[in-house]
Amino acid sequence: MREFILYSQKGPTGPFNVKDLPGSGRVDLIARAVISALWISHKLRDNVIHISLNGPPNSPKVITITSNIRRVSPDERAIGLWINKILYGKSNPGITLRDMSFGKLIEEKINEGKNVFVLHEGGEDVLNVKDFGNPVFVVGDNIGLPDDIDGKKISIGPTSYLASQCITFLNVFLDRQSSI
Numbered sequence: 299m300r301e302f303i304l305y306s307q308k309g310p311t312g313p314f315n316v317k318d319l320p321g322s323g324r325v326d327l328i329a330r331a332v333i334s335a336l337w338i339s340h341k342l343r344d345n346v347i348h349i350s351l352n353g354p355p356n357s358p359k360v361i362t363i364t365s366n367i368r369r370v371s372p373d374e375r376a377i378g379l380w381i382n383k384i385l386y387g388k389s390n391p392g393i394t395l396r397d398m399s400f401g402k403l404i405e406e407k408i409n410e411g412k413n414v415f416v417l418h419e420g421g422e423d424v425l426n427v428k429d430f431g432n433p434v435f436v437v438g439d440n441i442g443l444p445d446d447i448d449g450k451k452i453s454i455g456p457t458s459y460l461a462s463q464c465i466t467f468l469n470v471f472l473d474r475q476s477s478i
Contacts, residue, residue, distance in 0.1 A: 314385070
C-alpha cells in the first residue's frame with residue numbers, strides 16, 4: 299500500500315464555503331490530490347492519503363482518506379463536500395480527522411517503519427531509487443513544504459509540478475515497476 303502526505307499551508311481546519319473551493323484554503327488543490335492518490339478508472343486504489351491542514355481556525359489537523367471511503371465520487375466538489383462534512387463532525391468509512399501536526403504525522407510514519415520520501419526538485423532522481431519499500435510520499439501545496447522534514451528527498455525532475463501531478467506520476471511509475 300502506498301501512502302501520500304499532502305502538506306496544505308492554508309487548508310481549512312474548520313467548516314468552509316463549499317461554493318468557493320479555491321478561496322477556502324485551496325480545497326480544490328486538496329481534492330485533486332485525493333483523486334490522484336485514490337482513483338483509477340472504475341475503482342479505488344488500495345492507497346492512503348493524509349492531508350495535513352494548517353489553516354484557520356483550529357490548526358493543525360490531519361484528515362486521512364483510505365480506499366474504504368464510501369458514497370464519494372472522484373470530483374473536486376464531492377471531495378470538498380466530504381472534507382467539509384468531516385470538519386463539521388460527520389463521518390464516512392475511510393475518512394478520519396485527528397488533531398495532529400505535520401511533524402507528528404511524519405514522526406508517526408517513521409516510527410511505523412515506513413520509508414518517507416519528500417518530493418523536492420533538488421532531490422535524487424526517482425529513476426535512480428532502487429528500493430521504495432513501504433513508501434510514504436510527501437508533497438507540498440502551491441506554497442511548498444517546511445524546510446526541516448525528515449525523509450529522503452527525491453525528484454521527478456527539475457520542473458515544479460502540481461501536487462496532484464506528482465502523485466499521479468508516482469502511482470504510474472510504481473505501477474509500471476511492479477508489473478515488470
